[in-house]
Amino acid sequence: MAGQTLYDKLWNAHLVKERDDGTALLYIDRHLVHEVTSPQAFEGLRLAGRKPWRIGANIATPDHNVPTELVERSGGVEAIADEVSRIQVRTLDENCDEFGITEFSINDVRQGIVHVVGPEQGATLPGMTVVCGDSHTATHGALGALAHGIGTSEVEHVLATQCLIQKKSKNMLVRVDGELGAGITAKDVVLAIIGKIGTAGGTGYAIEFGGEVIRKLSMEGRMTICNMAIEGGARVGMVAVDDVTIDYVKGRPFAPNDGEWQLALEYWNTLHSDDDAVFDKTVVLNGADILPQVTWGTSPEMVLPVSGIVPSPNDYTDPAQRSGCERALQYMGLTAGQAITDIKLDRVFIGSCTNSRIEDLREAAAVVRGKTVAANVKEAMVVPGSGLVKKQAEAEGLDKIFLDAGLLWREPGCSMCLAMNADKLGAGEHCASTSNRNFEGRQGFGGRTHLVSPAMAAAAAIAGHFVDVRDWI
Amino acid sequence: MKAFTVLDGIVAPMDRANVDTDMIIPKQFLKSIKRSGFGPNLFDELRYLDEGQPGQDNSVRPLNPDFPLNFPRYSNASILIARENFGCGSSREHAPWALEDYGFRCVIAPSFADIFFNNCFKNGVLPIVLAADKVNELFKAMYADEGFTLKIDLAAQQIVTPAGEAISFDVDSFRKHCLLNGLDDIGLTLEDADDIRIFESKWQQKSPWLFREHGV
Numbered sequence: 001m002a003g004q005t006l007y008d009k010l011w012n013a014h015l016v017k018e019r020d021d022g023t024a025l026l027y028i029d030r031h032l033v034h035e036v037t038s039p040q041a042f043e044g045l046r047l048a049g050r051k052p053w054r055i056g057a058n059i060a061t062p063d064h065n066v067p068t069e070l071v072e073r074s075g076g077v078e079a080i081a082d083e084v085s086r087i088q089v090r091t092l093d094e095n096c097d098e099f100g101i102t103e104f105s106i107n108d109v110r111q112g113i114v115h116v117v118g119p120e121q122g123a124t125l126p127g128m129t130v131v132c133g134d135s136h137t138a139t140h141g142a143l144g145a146l147a148h149g150i151g152t153s154e155v156e157h158v159l160a161t162q163c164l165i166q167k168k169s170k171n172m173l174v175r176v177d178g179e180l181g182a183g184i185t186a187k188d189v190v191l192a193i194i195g196k197i198g199t200a201g202g203t204g205y206a207i208e209f210g211g212e213v214i215r216k217l218s219m220e221g222r223m224t225i226c227n228m229a230i231e232g233g234a235r236v237g238m239v240a241v242d243d244v245t246i247d248y249v250k251g252r253p254f255a256p257n258d259g260e261w262q263l264a265l266e267y268w269n270t271l272h273s274d275d276d277a278v279f280d281k282t283v284v285l286n287g288a289d290i291l292p293q294v295t296w297g298t299s300p301e302m303v304l305p306v307s308g309i310v311p312s313p314n315d316y317t318d319p320a321q322r323s324g325c326e327r328a329l330q331y332m333g334l335t336a337g338q339a340i341t342d343i344k345l346d347r348v349f350i351g352s353c354t355n356s357r358i359e360d361l362r363e364a365a366a367v368v369r370g371k372t373v374a375a376n377v378k379e380a381m382v383v384p385g386s387g388l389v390k391k392q393a394e395a396e397g398l399d400k401i402f403l404d405a406g407l408l409w410r411e412p413g414c415s416m417c418l419a420m421n422a423d424k425l426g427a428g429e430h431c432a433s434t435s436n437r438n439f440e441g442r443q444g445f446g447g448r449t450h451l452v453s454p455a456m457a458a459a460a461a462i463a464g465h466f467v468d469v470r471d472w473i
Numbered sequence: 474m475k476a477f478t479v480l481d482g483i484v485a486p487m488d489r490a491n492v493d494t495d496m497i498i499p500k501q502f503l504k505s506i507k508r509s510g511f512g513p514n515l516f517d518e519l520r521y522l523d524e525g526q527p528g529q530d531n532s533v534r535p536l537n538p539d540f541p542l543n544f545p546r547y548s549n550a551s552i553l554i555a556r557e558n559f560g561c562g563s564s565r566e567h568a569p570w571a572l573e574d575y576g577f578r579c580v581i582a583p584s585f586a587d588i589f590f591n592n593c594f595k596n597g598v599l600p601i602v603l604a605a606d607k608v609n610e611l612f613k614a615m616y617a618d619e620g621f622t623l624k625i626d627l628a629a630q631q632i633v634t635p636a637g638e639a640i641s642f643d644v645d646s647f648r649k650h651c652l653l654n655g656l657d658d659i660g661l662t663l664e665d666a667d668d669i670r671i672f673e674s675k676w677q678q679k680s681p682w683l684f685r686e687h688g689v
Contacts, residue, residue, distance in 0.1 A: 016672040017665065021647040025665060027672055029683050032610035035567065039506035048659070053669075056686050065504065084504040084527050091506050128683065135564035135588060144527040149588055151566035152508075161662045163669055167645070169587075203587055233561070236588050256682035264682050276516055299491050320490045320556060327489070418563075420500045437562060439495045445524040 003274025005171045006240055007206040010271070014129045016163055026166045029128040030140075031158050032114045033060035033101065035092035036420070037133030038404065040452040041156035042095040052099050053162040059123050060096050060103040062089045063113045064420045068383050068410035070424075076107050085421065111384020112412040115139040116196040116351035119223065120386055122252025123450040126268040131158055136353045136436065138229040141238030142222035143245055144271040146206075147237040169236060170204055173273075175211035178287040182468040185363065186221035187211060187355060187434065187453035189285075190228045191293035195303040197283055202234030208273060209239050219248040220359040224270035227354045230435050231300040240272035294340050294466055295438045295451040297328035302438070306338055306456070306468045312336030331440055332448050333428060341466050343450065346429035348373075348380035348407075348461040349443070350454055352417035355434035356385030358392050360454040364434075367458035367472060371407035374464025380407040381423065384416040407461065419444045428437045432460035475597035476655030480578050480625040482551030484615050486541050487516075491564035492555060494589060498571040508647065511567055511573030516542065546588055546619045554611050555582040559600075560589025566635060579625050581632070583608050594648045601642045627653055638646045 006011070016025040026282060038060070045051070054060060064384040067073045072081055073396050077093060080086035089106060096103035102108040111117070115136055118124035124140040130147035132136060133155040140147035154164055176194055194201075207229050214222065221238045229237025239245075249255050256264040291305035302325075304311075312328070312338070316322040317407055327334065332364065336344070350356075350364050371397060382402050384390040390412055399409045416423040419437035423430050425447025434457050438449040452460065459469040503515045513531040518524075520542060520594040536543045542550070553572070559582040560568060569592045572580065578598055578604040584603055585593075593600045595608040603611075614634065615621040624633040627649060644652075650656055662669075677684045 009606040019489065021650075022645070023647045025662065025668070027669070027676060036503050039479070040508045040566075043506070043508075045544050048657075050659070054673075056684070077662050082504075088506055104577065125683075133564060133566075135562065149564035151564055151569075151588060151592035151595065153592065157659050160659045161558065161666075161669065162673070165647070165658060199561055200584060200586070202603065203558070220552060230562075230588075231642075232557070233586065260685075262669055264680070267680065270491050277649055284575070299493075323664070350541075381600075418495075418500050436494070439493045439562060441499055442517045445518065 002278045003276040005273040005279060006144065006208050006238055006271060006362055007146065007236065008277070010127065010129065014146070019449040020029045020159045023165050023167060026129060027163055027417070028158050029057065029129045030124055030202045031058045031139070032118055032130065032132035032144070033058055033087045034064060034114050034132070034134065035062045036064045037152050038150050038155055039088065039091045042099070043157060044156040044466055045159055048432045050160045052101070055100050057162060058101045058159070058431050060092060060101050061111050061114055061117050062092050062106055064414045064418065066106055066413040067087050067421055068415045068423055070411060073411040081421070083305070109387035109391060112389065113353045113356060113414055114355060114383030115227065116389065119143060119219070120252070120388055122249055123250060123256035126271055128247055131164065135230045136227050138235065138237040139223050139227040139353060141226040141229070141236060141249045142219060142247070144238060144268065146236060146238065146240035149230065150406050151196040169206040172202060172205035172207045172234070172281045172283070172383065173279040174207055174209050174283045176209070176213035176287050178213065180213055180287045180290060181470070182340045183455065183456060183473050184290055185453040186224040187219055188290055188293045190225045191295065191303045191451060192285060192290045194228065194232045194294070195283065196301045197232050197297055199231060200233040202229060202232040205234050206236035207232065207234040209237060214239055215222045215242065219244060219358055223357065228300070231251040231436055239372040241268045271352055290457050292453065292469055294456065296332065296334060296340060297325070298438055298440050299330055300436070300438060300451060302328055306340050306466055309336045310336055310338045310340065320428065337389050343430060344376055344380050345378070345432050345460050347425060348377060348457050349416040349417065349431055349433040349435065350381065350457050351383030351415050352387070352435035353385065353414070355454050356383060356389065358389050360383070360434065361389070361393050361398050364454040364458035365401040365468060367455050368407065368461050368462055369401050371405055373461050373464045376464045377461055380461040381410060381416065382407050383410040386412050416443050418442060432457040432466065474595065474655045474657065477578060477652045479598055480551060480626070481547055482622060483547065484552045484554055484611070484623050485547040485550035486612060486615060487553055487555040489611065490556040491558045491561055494565050495562055495570040497560070497568040498565065499525070499526065503565055505569050505591055508570055509574055511571035512576070513675040515571040516540070526587050545664050549574050549576065552579045552623055552625065554608060554615065557579060557582065557584050557605070559585050566592045566596070568591045569598045573598050581608060581611065584617045589641050592638050594652060598654065599625065599652060601632070603640065603642060607640060610656040612668065
């Protein structure tokens with residue numbers, strides 16, 4: 001018998017039963033809850049007279065709607081200016097109170113973007129099944145967990161049954177060999193992967209990211225990579241457990257205590273694909289070939305190295321791709337043949353579940369230290385991923401570096417990644433953003449998003465247009 | 474959930490690849506704590522010329538005259554045909570809620586994003602995968618014939634064209650069963666509650682740290 005992949009192992013460990021119709025009941029260890037995709041699920045429970053199956057499996061925090069501006073934020077839920085947002089955040093509080101679910105509420109120092117908070121608290125651990133009503137849940141796969149996004153009906157299903165009805169995905173290995181050049185980060189790696197496989201390349205697969213480059217990444221870097229598995233079409237992204245994982249988890253508030261630590265380690269040390277495991281598909285990239293990446297279009301696969309030029313519809317033979325390129329150029333206000341470095345920026349956003357952890361902020365601060373945001377950039381905003389990231393950054397003086405350079409230093413939340421709060425782009429504005437989606441209107445009606453790494457966003461804020469950050473380090 | 478048995482309806486186009494769920498229902502409408510009422514804001518940024526806000530009277534907003542769903546010929550459409558990777562991006566179930574609330578009960582495309590595909594089945598919306606050339610033929614036939622309809626028979630797993638051509642499609646047997654009968658799958662899963670408890674107790678013995686209660 002061939003060996004098992006990491007995904008096979010995690011799947012088998014959580015399999016409650018397989019049914020005759022080919023579906024499986026999979027047990028869920030951790031359910032993360034936020035304010036946007038949960039209210040209808042709690043309402044469903046109430047209407048059916050059901051209770052959560054295992055209260056302790058759920059952890060909640062508001063993130064999508066919360067204001068990041070200090071004055072509005074200081075007043076808590078009742079001070080949220082947008083009434084509809086206020087009701088949604090308040091509804092999460094009420095539901096958590098009613099059902100007894102642990103919540104890191106709006107001004108708790110542990111509050112933050114749910115995908116930053118989970119690992120930070122040790123609430124998501126190696127070997128767990130982790131779900132959340134949010135497509136970026138694959139982030140937690142960086143810990144060697146089986147993690148994926150679900151819809152609201154499934155949020156209700158998990159609350160009520162602690163299980164999901166699933167069909168097993170196929171196995172894909174994305175291997176990044178060799179070494180990264182100086183100044184190249186995890187974000188560049190994942191954008192390059194998406195550029196190679198396309199936004200539907202991972203559809204139907206669970207992706208394991210491996211190879212020397214991934215092994216050398218920090219946990220933060222691995223989270224950035226797994227976070228964007230969904231932008232490559234895969235619900236699940238994961239990385240095998242190693243010493244980096246174990247060192248990261250140890251001592252976190254929800255991690256196993258001393259008495260259970262050895263037992264946990266024994267299990268976690270098995271969480272890697274066997275040498276003779278068989279993948280349905282393998283994709284290989286060479287780390288040395290990866291350059292700083294910038295998206296030019298309205299899909300994450302529309303990505304180029306910073307040295308590139310904006311493509312022409314004539315570069316594509318496939319009619320759907322050609323019309324997609326035409327539409328993207330029009331929406332983005334770009335001309336075929338234009339150099340990426342000639343794209344001028346109106347705003348810069350450093351944050352989101354992809355890139356708002358301490359390492360990301362350090363990377364950005366190192367670039368802007370002692371410099372000043374360009375005059376044509378109306379606003380450059382840094383939004384830490386959680387209250388604890390913010391505290392750590394302030395202890396290191398990063399807030400001061402950002403403020404001195406003319407960037408804004410905000411309160412934690414999802415912010416301008418999806419612009420459900422007051423942080424958004426105006427129509428036609430170009431933004432260098434460390435977030436994960438450059439879809440039409442994503443960061444604001446008519447807004448034009450370019451996805452980049454924190455270092456590239458920071459350099460763009462200073463230069464006022466895209467530059468190769470490798471020239472700055 | 475509304476059962477889905479046989480649907481005979483007008484077909485409308487969404488003729489572009491990679492339609493994401495932000496496009497299907499923009500984020501400002503996700504602030505609602507309800508499951509219904511999203512139909513007027515389906516494809517909001519394409520359908521209207523202004524920026525939509527929750528709670529607005531949509532009947533007075535300027536319509537985009539170039540967007541097909543605003544053409545009289547597609548009014549009352551209940552079947553949407555689309556291109557590759559429909560429903561990619563955010564996991565928001567508001568996307569199928571908006572489609573269903575607008576009146577779409579079926580989406581036909583060469584491929585769908587996984588989470589969206591799954592969410593459709595929970596809301597009485599049938600996503601059908603057909604080969605790209607087959608979808609292309611449907612687009613052509615629809616553009617050529619104002620009032621073009623299709624008949625979708627879920628039990629028989631068949632799409633019947635006005636010309637009488639029958640196109641068969643695949644659907645997972647469990648999802649088909651739930652959709653045909655309008656079943657709540659939580660109720661079905663709870664029939665296996667004993668199995669879940671047995672699993673849980675073994676799993677707790679093996680991984681006790683996962684079951685530790687944390688005071689906050």
